[in-house]
Amino acid sequence: MKRRKFIKTSSSGILAPAIINGIPLQDFGLSEFNPKDENDHVLILIYLEGGNDGLNTLIPLDQLDNLNRARGNITMKESSLLKINGNNKLMLHPSLSGFQTLYNENKLCIVQSVGYPIPSFSHVISTNIWASAKNEGDEFNNGWLGRFLSLNHPGFPENYPNSTNPDPLVIQFDVNLPLLFQGTNGQMSMRIGKDGSNIFKEWPNALNEPVDNSRRGRELNNIRTISRLSNSYSQSIIEAYVKGINVVNYPSDNNLGNYLQVIARLIKGGSKTRVFLVNIPGFDTHSSQVDASDKTKGLHSNLLKTLGDAVLSFQxxxxxxxxxxxxxxxxxSEFGRRIQSNTILGTDHGAAAPLFLFGSKINGGIIGSNPTIPSSVGYYDNLPMQYDFRSIYTSVLKDWFCVQNPELTSIMLKPYPLLPIIKSDCNSNAVNDLKNIEEKLSIVVTPNSVVQQAKITISSIKGQAQIQLFDYMGRMCKLIFSGKLEEGTHTFIFENENYSVGNYYLRLQQGTAQRIEPLIIIKL
Structure with missing residues (x-):
């Protein structure tokens, strides 16, 4: 098939076929294509590249006064924000009307303050941590989805594609996060560039010529194997696109919408690809995050509108x-932004931020509580995590792809608490069940302003528990307690071990449930 036989689709800019083997598209009778095998679950990942400002995305109304003190030059007025059903303490950015609609239909789950215990503020390192589900200092040699796919396809890429797996295992659209899909035997994904050249270019000859058994020969053979795969997969992608249709008009001038439109069509056309990755670049908003004359507009507003409008159309x-x-x-996103804004209408690299999941099979609602904004913050102050991002990965693997132990722990490298984010035959929990448990947990620190020592009083349920201390930068700096507790009230003594003066947070975790309580370390 020659590249000249392809044309660009009117909306996406991704090359799509006008003719297949000399037969015009209309002669295929597109309306008759309705693949029978539509029972495989599909995951769409949307990478908010650069570090999304969670406090400008999801605004905690009960913290609005302190937000205005910390970032008054970018904080919007309450009257401009979007309400969500059943919650009078949390509102969405005005550009996220698409998310507002999905939330009100119970098709959007908001997980508050997602991060990891010792955050990195480097784009490269933090992206690698999110992609690998490992920690800084570990060897970043494979990704969490790469490990998942390797367990399910141990022989890949040999003898692929085949009758069971005729399509790419993963497709990345105009984004390149190879570590995320790096498996134990090699790269598990196929990347399609913005111009579609990865699919539609002329493929090199001599892909089947023999090679010797030297290291160079083995590497060359692997490259040729991937090239042969790409050639075969390109044909299957084209065929699925031809068979599929869209029934909704997507927003114009919206690159994310363009890619999601193609993905919907591929899935309807019978593609068996399990994971798709798309991205929105531009979230590294160090400056001009808002318009000086109208804080509801600006760079961040445009990015969020792209996200919300595209996702609603896709759904x-x-x-x-x-x-x-x-x-x-x-x-x-690789991280959130700091609590305090800077002087050029922007925000700098931070720690935890909200994460969104959407779909008809998502348990709609909010997991977690509003972050606490201290009345006085410094430049380096950050939000501590409430939920480790690896708990979300674990929940997706178990409750969407139905991965069980010991494979689940093998993929995630250690156990993580599950979150009730998905309506699935694999899972019977719900968001409300989690809230009922969290309502039984509490932390009281006396005195809250600590000089040398303080008493921590917690209310717990029966089971394993951890009490962690996070510093003002959102880093876990001490594990105060780890062990089994009976249901009831328990007391611990917190010693100031020469910690720097500033805002700190105590985090109580029992299974999936958690509580956060701020404290201040001072000097007399």
């Missing part, structure tokens, strides 16, 4: 195509 398309129960989506 409506999936529903119209009758495939919504097969697909969920998840946003992620």
């Amino acid at each position: 409506r398309d999936l529903e119209g195509l009758n495939i919504a129960d097969r697909v969920i989506g998840m946003t992620f």
Whole structure:
């Protein structure tokens, strides 16, 4: 098939076929294509590249006074924010009307303050941590989804594609996060560039010529294997695109919408690809995050509108195509932004931030509580995590892809608490069940302003528990307690071990449930 036989689709800028083997598209009778095998679950990952400002995305109304003190030059007025059903303490950015609609339909789950215990503020390192589900200092040699796919496809890439797996295992659209999909035997994903050249270019000859058994020969053979795979997979992608349709008009001038439109069509067309990755670049908003004359507008507003409008159209398309129960989506970003804004209408690299999951099979609602904003913050102050991002990965693997132990722990490298984010036959929990447990947990620090020593009083349920101390930068700096507790009240003594003066946070975790309580370390 020659590249000249392809044309650009009107909306996406991704090359799509006008003719297959000399036969015009209309002669295929697109309306008759309705693949029978539509029972595989699909995960859509949306990478908010650069570090999304969670406090400008999801605004805690009960902290608005302190937010205005910390970032008054970018904080919006309450009257401009979007309400969500059943919650009068949390509102969405005005550009996220698409998310507001999905939340009010119980198709959006908001997980508060997602991060990891010792955050890195480097784009490269933090992206590697999120992609690998490892820690800084570990060897970043494979990704969490790469490990998952390797367990399910141990022989890949040899003898692929085949009748069971005729399509790419993963497709990355105009984004390149190879570590995320690096498996134990090699790269598990196929990347499609913005111009579609990865699919539609002329493929090199001599892919089947023999090579010797030297290291160079083995590496060359692997490259040729991937090239042969790409050639075969390109044909399957084209065929799925031809068979599929869209039933919704996507927003114009919206690159994310363009890619999601293609993904919906591929899934409807029978693609068996399990994971798709797309991204929105530009979230590294050090400056001009808002418009000086109107804080509801500006760079961040435009990015969030792209996200919300595209995701809502995608969800409506999936529903119209009758495939919504097969697909969920998840946003992620390498980090959030700091509590305090800077002097050029921006925010700098931070720690924890909210994460969003969407779809008909998502348990709609909010997991976690509003972050606490101290009345006085410094430049380096950050939000501590409430939930480790690896708990979300673990929950997706178990409750969407139905991965069980010991494979689950093998993929995630250690156990993580599950979160009730997905309606699935694999899972019977719900967001409300988690809230009921968290309501039984409490932390009281006396005195709250600590000089040398303080008493920590907690209320707990029966089971394993951890009490962690996070510093003002959002880093876990001490494990105060780890062990089994009976249901009831327990007391611990906290010693000031020459900690720097500033804002700190205590985090109580029992299974999936957690509580955060701020404290201040001072000097007399």
